[in-house]
Amino acid sequence: MENQKMKALVLEEFGQPLVLKEIDIPQPNQGEVLVRVESTPINPSDASFMKGSYSSSRKAPCVPGFEGSGVVVKSGGGEVADSLLNKRVAFTAGGQNGTFAQYATANANFVLPIEDDVTFNQAASSFVNPLTVIAMLETVQQANAKAVVQSAAASALGRMMVRYFKQHGIEVINIVRRPEQIQILKNEGANIVLNSNQEDFLPTLKAHAIELNATVFFDAVAGPLTGQVLSSMPNGSTAYVYGALSLQEASISPTQLIFRDQSIKGLWLTKWLTTISKEQLKTAILKLQKLIKTELRTEIAQECSLQEGSQAVRQYIKNMSSGKILFKPQLQ
Ligand SMILES: NC(=O)c1ccc[n+]([C@@H]2O[C@H](COP(=O)([O-])OP(=O)(O)OC[C@H]3O[C@@H](n4cnc5c(N)ncnc54)[C@H](OP(=O)(O)O)[C@@H]3O)[C@@H](O)[C@H]2O)c1
Structure with a gap:
């Protein structure tokens, strides 16, 4: 997948609308995986990030989006990352480019294999709110x-x-x-x-x-x-x-x-994630496998393609209590 292109929503400058672009597929480093993104929600943290009022190491231009679900298509190496290859997963992306794209990289410690009866839409909001x-x-x-x-x-x-x-x-x-x-x-x-x-x-x-x-x-x-x-x-x-x-x-x-x-x-x-041990994090993430189907589930309002970009974000902000709006990056 090196030198191949993907569609992504790019934030050129904070406060500006998202632009649909063709950019290079990111490559996973050691301990990371590459995920083909199937579903990714718009959260208040994304709205705040796009305005430039969220604390993040991510700088514009970049691809926004902090969490999602999909299939691991490549490992950057390392035992945990290798064990995730070809798995259906929920994940969080904290690097320079996020989840509002057809592919995203993730630290393998923040990737959760999902059970067969969990849909990509259900799994998309597994990290930010549940944790x-x-x-x-x-x-x-x-x-x-x-x-x-x-x-x-x-x-x-x-x-x-x-x-x-x-x-x-x-x-x-x-x-x-x-x-x-x-x-x-x-x-x-x-x-x-x-x-x-x-x-x-x-x-x-x-x-x-x-x-x-x-x-x-x-x-x-x-x-x-x-x-x-x-x-x-x-x-x-x-x-x-x-x-x-x-x-x-x-x-x-x-x-x-x-x-x-x-x-x-x-x-x-x-901040809380920095106060717990690796073992505690693993336990908390494993707990989510069941909880995202029960107490920590998320209501979904609508699916959008990446083409709907900023319009989908505006619609979400107008009607936040109706449930999450999800980008479906593989939809054409
Ligand atoms: N600190 C953290 O680590 C962390 C982690 C996760 C989430 N959060 C925060 O948790 C909150 C909820 O996130 P979510 O994803 O669950 O949100 P969500 O599902 O999108 O819902 C947002 C809710 O906020 C209400 N709301 C919006 N503006 C409001 C205002 N000015 N006064 C009162 N209510 C207002 C909306 O009601 P209406 O329909 O009436 O607009 C809606 O019910 C957000 O503030 C998010 O940033 C923080």
Whole structure:
């Protein structure tokens, strides 16, 4: 496959639309594999990366996309990489060129062979959100909390949290921003879903948070919501900001910090991955084989070809709660 070309969506400059181009098929280095990409989702991290507001070593021009699924067609050498040859896999691509292309390279340690009954579409979102929810459960267990609050709860990750935390006996107080999102979460088995645009939102949240002693807040929105929600939670509570969907700074009053012992921290999967051992990573990734079919599954809204490029990204941003939009790079 050396010197052969492939179709890819290229981000020439941050903030500019994606351009469909023919570029060289990347070659795997030692410990890497080359994957023929079958499905790859558009995530909030991609939208943020394309705007130039995401922390990544990837520089423009480049191919965006952080995760996907496909078939391993070449090994760059090494025991793990060789063992993956010809396997159907889910993978994450952290190098200079990502998954919005017909082929992508991946570190073999971040490649998960998928079971025969898992489709490429189901497997495409196996890493970013599922591993973050696993990291979140670990955070909750370390804090010895029995209940948490989450914002943007109708997101793919929010729905995973509802299912996975229920399985582990953790109560979730869910915050959404539209009335129709309440039923989406009830259908997932959520007990408490609050609309932040309702007048009685904060007093109702406070009653639940105090009753359940919910001391951890997973916040994907930031802005004024971070401090408002935290102020309705018990003294000593911590907000873990893991997304910035409002595109605003997270705010908290000094009173909360000084007199109520409340705090704000960040939570980032990339950082969490550096805190666990190779063995722990292997165990977590193997766990995903079953979990992506059950608690950590992802709803899919639509498939798009690479030709639909930036139009697909715009459509996703307009309608994020409907499920993931997937690029199907092999579609002509
Ligand atoms: N830190 C990490 O390591 C990490 C890892 C994975 C994911 N994340 C973050 O997790 C979040 C969810 O990701 P996802 O893939 O699950 O997203 P998703 O499925 O695309 O859903 C995004 C959700 O956010 C809601 N939303 C968008 N803008 C909002 C705003 N200004 N205020 C309140 N809600 C808003 C959307 O609701 P509407 O339909 O109402 O717009 C939708 O329900 C993102 O912020 C992502 O960056 C972080």
